[in-house]
Amino acid sequence: MPAWIHDLLSVPSLARSLLAALIIGFTNGCFSAYVVLRRGALVAGSLSHALLPGIVLGVMVAGKLTGWSSFLGALFAALIVVLASLAVSRVSRLDQGTSLGVIFTVAFAAGLILFNYIPGEVKSQVKLEDYLFGDLLMLDASDVWVAFGVGMVTLGLCTALQRTFLVTLFEPSVAAAQGVPVRAVQYLIMTLLVLVMVSALRAVGCMLSLGLVVAPGATVFLLTNSTRAMFWWGGVLGAVCAAGGMVIAHVTNLTAGAAITALLGAVFLLALVFSPKSGLLFRRGRERAAAR
């Protein structure tokens, strides 16, 4: 039996980390379908930066870094940034992407400044790298419960409202005319995005959480014509890469977040080149077939 399997079976903290990786990878992977369909990667990238001041605030209020303190703090900061960017784009000539570009860098800078004001005794327990890059191998039970709760809420709502989400993402004006509260649905999708990103925070950090919530959906998008397949296979890919990355990190002593993101990137690259539907390798063959 390889040593890493033995470790997983015998070390409870490792088994817990693997469980968290599977839950977080699956939830983020499923939801990434909607991020890709909404063309929301830029917004997600902005949010990932905005999470830092929230986590720092959470630590300052709670007095320690736990799953719940980082979750609530990051949730608060992300919602403030999203609402602020919407407000700026409504009252000025700027679009939401531009206003997000300004606001998320300011939020990130605010996080770095706030970090200096964390009381010494708390600061000694955590490092800036813990916020930025996370540590999947150091998760506690509250992190797993946060991930589980967010996963249940997100997957439940996405499954129950699948038709509404799809119509809104495909043709928002037609959806609105059919009585779908499009703005409320878009806010709901944004709120779920914040939730899934925050649930991945302690595992992979705010900088790499973007990869988990974009790469699986983007990869499956290159392979399928079905939104349902994008959703579920995105989840499978996210879970497999998160668990695989964690094992690689354990065996090689790499940072788990980096190993997971690199693995997702490698699979994305394979799909980009070899996808029968849209891969670069088969492009000429497809063009010839279309011309016939």
Added chain:
Amino acid sequence: MSGETHCGHCAHHHELEVSGVTVRYRGHVALEDAGFATSCGNCVALVGPNGAGKSTLLKAIAGLVPRSAGTIRWRGTGVRRWHREFSYLPQREEVDWSFPVTVRGLVEMGRYSQLGWWRRWRAVDDEQVERAMEVMNLGGLEKRQISELSGGQQQRAFIARAIASEAHVLLLDEPFTGLDRPAQDNLSGLLRRLAGEGRLVIASHHDLNTVPALFDEVLILNRRTVAFGTVAEAFKPAALEAAYRARPA
């Protein structure tokens, strides 16, 4: 063909009355006091210069843009916003063709308004989807992604979605644009068939040469109604000149 027409498959007189419709976008008047009245069984062309308000009128009837003034009545009842029996088909450039949806998935979307948010998919929904695809000659294309279709097939797929939604009034925005002659003839035949079955087809159209061959009635528009009636009555050089000479206000 206008006037007392009865619906082919339900033997009822279904009239659409549009009167005094005004639409403003951020203070800019896109449509002013536009109106016409027609009934099911007709193919109606909306013609007019660029910026005349053709798409705006279609969207106002479909409930996609709010009206500043005016009324729309369908089967004698006022339509405030959206009506389940209306279906709008967008212009090509308004569709996200890369969206991962197959022809079958697109046509299934037509059933969503019947199903609401929660109700489970039923056998009758499958039947309606399959019938709509059959009517629109989409056999063998079910699994194609929408960008993998020709222009004519794409139009037919969107019309199939409208049929699956059991729409009675089809509001088509430039359906013939970009189609070659055989595809145009094919689509025209299918629209005629839908009108023959008792549906009302209203389409914006820019090729004036093909209006008499494709449509029964014509609404000539330039922000306001310039002329409306059967093609024989209303499609006259004087009305066209009045619409196309005048710059959109």
